[in-house]
Amino acid sequence: MSEQTYGFDTLAVHAGAEPDPATGARQVPIYQTTAYVFRDADHAARLFNLEELGFIYSRLTNPTVAALANRVAALEGAAGGIACSSGHAAQIMALFPLMGPGCNIVASSRLYGGTITQFSHTIRRFGWSATFVDTDDLDAVEAAIDDNTRAIFCETIANPGGYVSDLDALARIAERAGVPLIVDNTTATPWLCRPIDHGATLVVHSATKYLTGNGTVTGGIVVDSGRFDWAASDKFPSLSQPEPAYHGLTFATLGEMAFTFHATAVGLRDLGMTMNPQGAHYTLMGIETLGLRMERHVANARAVAEWLEKDPRVEQVTYAGLDSSPYFERSKAITPKGAGALFTLGLKGGYDACVKLVDSLKLFSHVANLGDTRSLVIHPASTTHRQLDAEQQAKAGAAPNVVRLSIGIESVDDIIADLDQGLAAATA
Ligand SMILES: *Cc1c(COP(=O)(O)O)cnc(C)c1O
Numbered sequence: 559m560s561e562q563t564y565g566f567d568t569l570a571v572h573a574g575a576e577p578d579p580a581t582g583a584r585q586v587p588i589y590q591t592t593a594y595v596f597r598d599a600d601h602a603a604r605l606f607n608l609e610e611l612g613f614i615y616s617r618l619t620n621p622t623v624a625a626l627a628n629r630v631a632a633l634e635g636a637a638g639g640i641a642c643s644s645g646h647a648a649q650i651m652a653l654f655p656l657m658g659p660g661c662n663i664v665a666s667s668r669l670y671g672g673t674i675t676q677f678s679h680t681i682r683r684f685g686w687s688a689t690f691v692d693t694d695d696l697d698a699v700e701a702a703i704d705d706n707t708r709a710i711f712c713e714t715i716a717n718p719g720g721y722v723s724d725l726d727a728l729a730r731i732a733e734r735a736g737v738p739l740i741v742d743n744t745t746a747t748p749w750l751c752r753p754i755d756h757g758a759t760l761v762v763h764s765a766t767k768y769l770t771g772n773g774t775v776t777g778g779i780v781v782d783s784g785r786f787d788w789a790a791s792d793k794f795p796s797l798s799q800p801e802p803a804y805h806g807l808t809f810a811t812l813g814e815m816a817f818t819f820h821a822t823a824v825g826l827r828d829l830g831m832t833m834n835p836q837g838a839h840y841t842l843m844g845i846e847t848l849g850l851r852m853e854r855h856v857a858n859a860r861a862v863a864e865w866l867e868k869d870p871r872v873e874q875v876t877y878a879g880l881d882s883s884p885y886f887e888r889s890k891a892i893t894p895k896g897a898g899a900l901f902t903l904g905l906k907g908g909y910d911a912c913v914k915l916v917d918s919l920k921l922f923s924h925v926a927n928l929g930d931t932r933s934l935v936i937h938p939a940s941t942t943h944r945q946l947d948a949e950q951q952a953k954a955g956a957a958p959n960v961v962r963l964s965i966g967i968e969s970v971d972d973i974i975a976d977l978d979q980g981l982a983a984a985t986a
Contacts, residue, residue: 566633566749567849574628575842588839589621608807608819618826622835626842630769630779633748633845634761637784638818640826641777641838645744645764646676647831648778652740652760654829655796655809655820656708659685663709663740664702666693666723667953668716671943673742674950677711692953696727703735708793709760710739714746714753715893717928718938718962719955720876720901722885722892729757736791744768745900745928749852750893759786760817765833767929770844771851775837780821784814796820803828851931851967856896858973859965865974866903871981876955877901899965900928902938902955909958911984912937916961918983921968921976933966933973 564572575586594613596602604610613619623641631639642651653663665677667690677688691698693712703710710732712723725741732739738759743751747768753761763769765777788797789810797816800806803824809816826832856879863877878885879897889897905911915935916924922935926942936942938956951957965973 569629569632570848571846573632574625574630586622586625586839586842588835589616590835591620592616608812608823616835617830617832618822620832620835620838622842623833623838626765626833626838626845627779627781629842629845630748630763630765631781633752633848634743634781635748635752635754635783636761636781637814639779639781640818640821641765641779641833641841642826642831643778643833644776644831645742645762645766645778646672648762648764648780649673649676649742650681651778651821651825651829651831652762652780653681653686653709654825655817656738656794657684657686658795661685661706661708662687662689662704663711664689664691664699664707665710666712666716667691667950668693668719668721668955669711669713670717670742670744671938671946671954671956674954675945693723693728694721696724696731699728699731700735703731703737707735707737709737710735711742712739713742713744714751715878715898715900716955717745717900718902718942718960720878720883720885720897721955722878722888722897724888725751725753725756725758725892732759733757736793738786745898746893747848747852749849750856750895750898754781754783754785756892759783765841766927768852768855769848770841771848771929771931772844773925773927773930773932775840775844777833777837777841778831782814782817782821784817786817788816796824852896852899854967855899855965858967858970859899859901860896861970862963862965862973862977863901866977869981871906871985872903873906873959874904875901876903900962901965902960902962904957904959905961905984907959907985909939912959912961913940915980915984918980919976920979921972922963922980928962928964930964931967933968933976934964936962938962 627641740760741753741758744764763779878889939958943956
């Protein structure tokens, strides 16, 4: 079956899954099993040697989880991928085959706050490090790359400030440096942007957000374009040379599946950041309506941003879909169907007015999440970006007078009415 010929919404419903061969079940069953019976000793040996593909143990692979990974790979135009236990797990899983002690990544200074923390502190325990740069300054990106750099990392639409990355330019820099571009596509989703079409090698997702779409699952995805030549240099020995952690197999000989198989056979096997089949099932359900939901999310976000921009109580709205945004033109090239549904507004009343607004909203839920069917609000400086210092907060678009909105799929008039009464209370 040639899935490449199907449109996005067809793939969202069908890719990665066939009717269950054992029962004919039309929906992807939740294979709630830890292990799988081998036909005989030879079958078992062939599976362990990767000579035949099949299921061994659910820390590595599971049919429900595999359907999800394959569906996202199809939507992203990728060769393969893995599902894992969270978005943050996906980031570690993406880096794991590429990195070793002493290696670094060049990362955008405008990333999800938790990612900045993970890259600033936690990965140092592995001997890895990150150099943060403003990825709009392409010379700075180029200058930050050194002999130990193993990837460039950015977000398509950076949360929370609505910055759109110039993926094509960053991919060209990565290519010149002989390293992959890794893109966190969580806030855009493949419906708005397929980073691989812009030259990215690896795409990571927090499936917790729009992919599942309704705030029921914590999960992550990594997909690989299959096009990076890992053996072109000696930078990626886990892939280009015999891997001691997998009886000396040279994963690069597996061609476009090299990264996916390493991430499964070594990454999931030894780090164990596995997605559970029930979570994968919910995310598959969510993805079936991804296109429909994103269309509404984007339409609502644009209407709300336009309304807020005209409101005298509001100092600034950072939404790349507004023609006042410095990212408006870039957004048309990178996310042509819309600039997402996540943006910030600055309030003239500063920190206190922000806190009052958050406390006064009724329809919006005050939560540390985004990409839910429900409209959500948070004050980053006192929550998600609290671990960052003032300079990092400002660089990340999370200054003290900034509130982040994740616009849901409710009736847009109700969303605007709630913001109207909230702003009235905040500025009283
Ligand atoms: C939420 C989020 C993450 C982390 O994902 P979890 O599933 O919470 O681990 C990473 N990147 C972005 C852009 C996110 O929004």
